[in-house]
Structure formats: C-alpha cells, structure tokens
Amino acid sequence: MEAERHTTEELGVDGRNLDGVYRYYELAKRAEWQVRDLPWSDAPPIPEYSGSPQKLGRRRDLWRSVITQQLQADELAVEMATQLFSIAPDREAKLYYTTMVQDESRHTEAWLKLIHEAGGMAERDPYLDKLAQHVLDADTLEEKVFMMQVFFERLIIPRFRMIARSSRGTVLEDLCNRLAIDDGIHHGAGMAYERVLLEGAGKKTQTRLIEAANRLLPTFAQHALWRPKAREFIGALMRETDVRMLREDLEHGIRLAKSLGLDVSGVEMPTF
Numbered sequence: 001m002e003a004e005r006h007t008t009e010e011l012g013v014d015g016r017n018l019d020g021v022y023r024y025y026e027l028a029k030r031a032e033w034q035v036r037d038l039p040w041s042d043a044p045p046i047p048e049y050s051g052s053p054q055k056l057g058r059r060r061d062l063w064r065s066v067i068t069q070q071l072q073a074d075e076l077a078v079e080m081a082t083q084l085f086s087i088a089p090d091r092e093a094k095l096y097y098t099t100m101v102q103d104e105s106r107h108t109e110a111w112l113k114l115i116h117e118a119g120g121m122a123e124r125d126p127y128l129d130k131l132a133q134h135v136l137d138a139d140t141l142e143e144k145v146f147m148m149q150v151f152f153e154r155l156i157i158p159r160f161r162m163i164a165r166s167s168r169g170t171v172l173e174d175l176c177n178r179l180a181i182d183d184g185i186h187h188g189a190g191m192a193y194e195r196v197l198l199e200g201a202g203k204k205t206q207t208r209l210i211e212a213a214n215r216l217l218p219t220f221a222q223h224a225l226w227r228p229k230a231r232e233f234i235g236a237l238m239r240e241t242d243v244r245m246l247r248e249d250l251e252h253g254i255r256l257a258k259s260l261g262l263d264v265s266g267v268e269m270p271t272f
C-alpha cells in the first residue's frame with residue numbers, strides 16, 4: 001500500500017509534509033460506522049423515568065433540548081467541514097476532509113432520527129449559530145482549522161462523555177460514545193494540519209489568528225452560559241458547573257495554541 005502513495009513532494013503545496021494528515025484520512029475511513037448500527041430497536045432513545053406526568057414532561061423536554069443543541073452543532077459542522085474541504089489547498093487534506101464532511105452528515109442524520117423519536121425539536125441556541133458564522137467568515141484557513149478542529153472539536157468530547165454517563169442504556173448514550181471517537185479524529189487531524197499550516201506561516205498569520213480568537217471568545221462565553229427555557233429550572237444549579245467548564249475550555253484552548261507554537265500573550269479572556 002505504501003508503494004502506491006505518492007511522495008509528499010509530489011502532493012503537498014510548497015513541499016509540505018502532509019503524512020500526518022493523510023494518516024487521519026485512513027484512520028477515519030476505518031472508523032466509519034452507519035446510523036443503522038445504533039441500537040434503535042433494543043434500547044430507548046433517551047432515559048426513561050417514573051413519576052408525575054409533569055416530571056416526565058419536564059425530563060423529556062430537557063433531553064429534547066440536549067439533542068436539539070447537538071443536532072444544531074452537527075448541522076453547522078457539515079457546513080464548516082464542507083468549506084474546509086473546498087478551500088484546503090493540499091490534496092491529502094482534501095481527501096481527509098471528504099471523511100469529515102461524511103462524518104458530520106452522518107452525525108446530523110443520527111440526531112435527526114433521535115430527535116424524532118424523542119418527541120421533536122426544541123429551542124435553538126442563538127450563540128451557536130453566531131459561533132459557526134465566525135468560523136465560516138474567518139479570513140484564513142489557519143483561523144478556520146484552529147477554531148473548528150483545534151478548539152471546538154476538542155472541547156465537545158467531555159460533553160459527549162457527560163451526556164453518555166447520564167443516559168446509560170439508551171440510543172443517546174451509544175451515539176455520544178461514537179461521536180466522542182469521531183470528534184477525537186477530527187481534532188487530531190486538525191492539530192496535525194494546523195501544525196503544517198503554521199510552519200510555513202509568518203508572524204502576520206499568527207497575529208491574525210489571535211485577533212480572530214479574541215473576536216470569537218465573547219460569543220463562545222455567551223454560548224457556554226446560555227440556558228434554553230427547558231433547562232432553566234436546573235440553570236441556577238448548573239451555573240457554577242457551566243462557569244467552571246468554560247474556564248477549563250478557555251485554559252485548554254490556550255494550552256493547545258501554545259503547543260502549536262503560537263504566542264498567546266495577546267489573547268483577551270472574555271469576562272463573564
């Protein structure tokens with residue numbers, strides 16, 4: 001198989017070494033699954049409870065709201081992945097992005113089926129739409145890969161684990177476990193590609209990236225602390241957790257930026 005591979009000099013722009021990115025292309029193809037693989041007929045879609053009709057209704061609304069946000073995120077992820085596919089100049093990266101477009105489409109398909117089984121869509125998070133717009137409108141590929149794959153794809157993973165822990169024995173749990181793996185691949189591929197992109201980038205690209213992050217972070221904080229009506233009753237309870245997780249996400253983002261060799265001294269932390 002190795003013999004069939006073209007050398008990087010033939011494929012990469014400016015002789016870039018894209019072997020790391022290509023590895024994720026192969027990994028993503030091996031890891032692909034189908035929506036029909038989920039336990040649709042063996043497990044309930046979302047957790048089942050006993051109690052008063054009011055309590056049951058409230059719980060259902062809560063899960064519908066959780067699923068709606070994830071559906072919204074994956075619909076936006078399809079758009080972002082498609083844009084990355086179309087603007088990435090390197091062939092290996094383009095090949096890799098075909099799998100990411102496919103993954104995000106499959107995630108959307110799964111959430112659509114699940115939201116139907118859970119009783120229908122709930123309220124959208126307005127800040128999530130704004131976040132995606134930041135990525136889609138960003139000027140450079142370096143900015144888009146950083147926001148989408150380095151930052152978002154990494155921080156969603158503990159969310160999936162958290163949802164899976166509180167929905168044992170359901171289709172939702174199974175889906176979240178699969179998405180944690182897929183988004184691990186999306187993040188890994190993004191880290192590998194961003195490294196290659198930044199190697200050839202000058203100070204100007206780096207400065208623009210930090211400026212883009214500073215424009216993004218206030219919206220990110222609003223998104224992290226936003227509570228839909230269905231989850232307002234646990235909002236006060238959860239505010240502390242939300243703030244703690246937001247801090248952790250921001251610190252993690254800074255560590256990731258540093259590990260890519262970026263100068264983070266210009267990052268302005270949002271206030272909340």
Ligand SMILES: [Fe+2]
Nearest residue numbers: 074077104107
């Ligand atoms: Fe996804």
Ligand SMILES: [Fe+2]
Nearest residue numbers: 077153183186
């Ligand atoms: Fe993803």
